[in-house]
Amino acid sequence: MPRSKEGFLWTPTQETEGLQTDAVQQGSRSIEDHYDVIVIGAGFAGLIAARDLTQKHGLRVLLVDARDRIGGRTWTAKVLGEEIEMGGTWVHWNQPHLYAELHRYGLHRNLKTSAELVPAxxxxxxxxxxxxxxxxxxxxxxxxxxxxxxxxxxxxxxxxxxxxxxxxxxxxxxxxxxxxxxxxxxxxxxTFGSAPGxxxxxxxxxxxxTLGGHSMAGVFELAGIFKLGKGGMTSFARAVWSEFTGDSLFNTPISGIRQGTAGVEVKTSHGQTLRAKLAVSTIPLNCLNDVQFSPPLSPLRQAAIAEGHINSGAKIHFKLRETLPGWFWTSNGYNGSDFVFAFSDHNGNQPSGPSGTWCIGFGYNGCLTDEKDSRSILKAFNQDINPHHTVEAYATHYWINDPYAKGVWACWGPKSTSKYLKALQESHGRIVFASADWAAGWRGFVDGAIERGQVAVQDIMQLLKNDLSDASAKL
Ligand SMILES: Cc1cc2nc3c(=O)[nH]c(=O)nc-3n(C[C@H](O)[C@H](O)[C@H](O)COP(=O)(O)OP(=O)(O)OC[C@H]3O[C@@H](n4cnc5c(N)ncnc54)[C@H](O)[C@@H]3O)c2cc1C
CATH class of the missing domain: 3.90.660.10 (Polyamine Oxidase; Chain A, domain 2)
Known part of the structure; x- marks a missing residue:
């Protein structure tokens, strides 16, 4: 199995940077001078848009990502013989865009449950x-x-x-x-935003x-019980990727997008210029400030980007020596705990039977900011969550320190929905913006990424029907 540059594993004897995953991709050997559409970002919003623009609409598409892999804020790593989800994990049939896609690939038959996610x-x-x-x-x-x-x-x-x-x-x-x-x-x-109320x-x-059916039990069921079995979220991303028929570039961060009457010019941080009629940006909200747009984005969108979403929590998988029954734990954020919630996910699978417990701790915003600071992480685990059991290993992707995420699942503070939702969903001339971070329904979820990827395809097809010189002239 290939190894990504991303992810971190700690054991008492070794630290490993970069974990094994089937999400790693090579990209195309050569690319063309000009495309119909450049899609930036190979998370679910970008994968869905890129797949449908090529497969359904026959357009020439270049998909570009800064990472060495597909899946964006979701990927499944192989760690100590277990498959663990480094980012987005739980899915549900009441997430309509997502479930239709799982069904398309027969992956709905691969759903299973985490051990114990519901409070008593x-x-x-x-x-x-x-x-x-x-x-x-x-x-x-x-x-x-x-x-x-x-x-x-x-x-x-x-x-x-x-x-x-x-x-x-x-x-x-x-x-x-x-x-x-x-x-x-x-x-x-x-737990909705890794932040105090x-x-x-x-x-x-x-x-x-309301999405959870007007009940807290519904919220827990929809947002945190069912997940994909063998192959995990990476098998889902690979299924979408397998139907994409355009070109691709990985390890290619985008630093700027310029548009004019002739089309868009997308600048890479390696100094390359990529050209197309139109672009879809799926760059997350908290990273858009790192990309230069010319002409500049609207003042309202710039204000939304400057504010960003509030969720900069941590997700850390702990392997405990002891094999335990399921448990769930939360803390209110005012008692000095570094963790907002934690639960046991599953017992280890060894040929001899269950071995140890894999559990997940979610850190509060701004806490536990260094994934390699094992002393602080282990101390916080024992102090806040569980003083009685022994951590044999932990594995994590530190999304807060990741320049292409700068946060985990989107959660917004007061006033943001009224002020920014509409502005973030709008196109900017020849650039269509798609991200789970400003989805209408399951914002902050994979379902929301798929929703926005699908809307981006509709917007691109509409722009292609219009007089394109008009699109950027209006800016
Ligand atoms: C720890 C964690 C737990 C989560 N749990 C769940 C869950 O249980 N269920 C659920 O449904 N959702 C969950 N989510 C949220 C879900 O994973 C995301 O909302 C969703 O995957 C975002 O998809 P996206 O395509 O909009 O963005 P992303 O997946 O972030 O994709 C954007 C892509 O753009 C690329 N990019 C960024 N900047 C640049 C640049 N300058 N140049 C080139 N490429 C760039 C990135 O590398 C990335 O691949 C979780 C997320 C995290 C991090």
Whole structure:
């Protein structure tokens, strides 16, 4: 199996930089002088757009990525004989864009569950009762506040009135709920953005809740139980990739995009200029500031980029020596814990039977910022999560230090949805922007990446029908 430059494994005797994965790709031997479309980014938004622009519409497409692999913020590494997901993992049949794609490749038959992701029943009862109060304001319940969670801009006025609130602000308005219930509720909402409730927008939490079928148990089921078995998310990315028939370049960061009446010129940081009629950028929100656009992006889009999304948490897989039954743990973010939540994912699989426990810790924003600082990471694990068991290894991809992600799954703070969602989804002349980071429905999820990849294809086909010189002349 090939080895990516990405990923890190710690054991007491060795540190390994770069992990094995089937996501690594070589790219094309030679490329053309000019394409119909250049797609930047081979995460799910880019893979879907590139596949459909070539396979369905017969266009000449160049797919470019800064990494040595496909999948973007999802990839499956082989570590100590186990397959582990370094980024996006959990999927569900109620994520419509994603499930249609799993079905297309027969991968829905490869779904399995993580060991124990749902908090104990007695806590779920408390969470549901706080949630019903929390998500009902001024006589409007969650159904009235966000009637179309997959298309929130269709009827924005009810939720927009409360978009200035943070999760903490809203909790502070509820005076007759016991403090421990509020803290339990907040610690679970914090998992949406690896952040304390003061940083997470009320409307962002409302969106998760409505997508989860207006229940906390629904949110947990949709966002964190089912995942792909053998081959993992990389097998999914490879399935989409296998149908792409254009050219590709890996290890090729883009530093600028210039557009004029003749088309787009995409500059690589190696000094190469790539040319096409149109471009699809799937560069994540928190990285767009590193790319120079000429003419410049709209002031509103620039403001959204400057603010970014708030989720810069960590995801660390721990291998424990002991073989344990499933467990789930959260912390409210105000007690000094470096971790926001953690749970056991599965027991190790050895020919002799289950061996040890693989569990995952998710760090709070800005905590545990150095993946190689094993002393701090092990100390935090033992202090915050589990003092009784022995960590034999940990593996991680530090997305916060990754120049092509600068964060994990997107989560927005107060006011951002009203201010920026529409602007981020718009085209900029000949450039179409597609990312899970500004999806309409499952924003911050693989489903959202696929949604935006599909919309990008529609936008490109529309632009091609129009007079293209008009597209950039309007800027
Ligand atoms: C730790 C973690 C856990 C997650 N858990 C889940 C989960 O359980 N379920 C779920 O559905 N989602 C989850 N997500 C979110 C999900 O993985 C992402 O929302 C989704 O994969 C993003 O897809 P995308 O195509 O929009 O962006 P990306 O996957 O980020 O793809 C963008 C691509 O653009 C490339 N790029 C960036 N800048 C440049 C540049 N300058 N030049 C060239 N290329 C560039 C990047 O290398 C990348 O490959 C998780 C994410 C993380 C990080």
């Amino acid at each position: 029943d007695k806590y779920v009862t408390v969470l549901e009762s706080v949630a019903q109060r929390f998500f009902s304001i001024d006589g409007l319940d969650s159904r009235s506040l966000m009637p179309y969670p997959h298309d929130p801009l269709r009827q924005p006025s009810p939720w927009q009135a409360y978009d200035h609130l943070s999760v903490k602000d809203r909790l502070n308005q509820l005076h007759d709920i016991p403090q421990w219930e509020k803290e339990l509720f907040e610690s679970n909402i914090n 003061k940083d997470i927008g009320f409307v962002e939490a409302l969106r998760w809740f």
